[in-house]
Amino acid sequence: MDDAAIIDALERQVCALRDRVEELEAILAPEFDVPAEWCLTRRERQVLSVLVARPRATREAVATIVYGLAREEEVENPAVVIESHVSKLRRKLKPYGIAIISRRFDGYWLEDRKAVRDLLGVAA
Structure with a gap:
């Protein structure tokens, strides 16, 4: 295989991987409209999105989803x-x-997740 063919194959793989990452991000933290009167920051919306998407989320899982795997570079102490x-x-x-309910070593969850999902118009 010549260099051009190798580069072309790698570019196709990168595109496929980017598409898959976008799919997984949508599953982990779906985007939805939040009422403006709630006055949530981008990060607060992301945390809420994680809690809406899953029945329970550990602090580490929330940090990974909100800040990504390279969060150590961006945030000094993600747990705090x-x-x-x-x-x-x-x-x-x-x-x-x-x-939002929390229990040490158990994570965070919405008290009535279904009601919040209904309020925000998020499909089950």
Whole structure:
């Protein structure tokens, strides 16, 4: 195989892998519209997205989904940062009857995930 053919094959593989990453990201943290009056930051929306997508999420899983696998470069202490995001998110969502539950070593979850999914129009 000549160099051009190798480069072409690698470019096709990269495109296929990028498509698959996008599919997996949509599964792990689907995008949906959040009411503007909730005043959520981008990171808070991402944390909420993780909690809407799964019944329970560990702090590490949330950090990985929100900041990616290379998060050590971006965030010094991701566990503390995630706790901060969750704390702010709890405060902002409480007036709308949405509660985030947490248990040490067990993770975070929405108290009534189905109701939140229905409110946001997220398919089951």
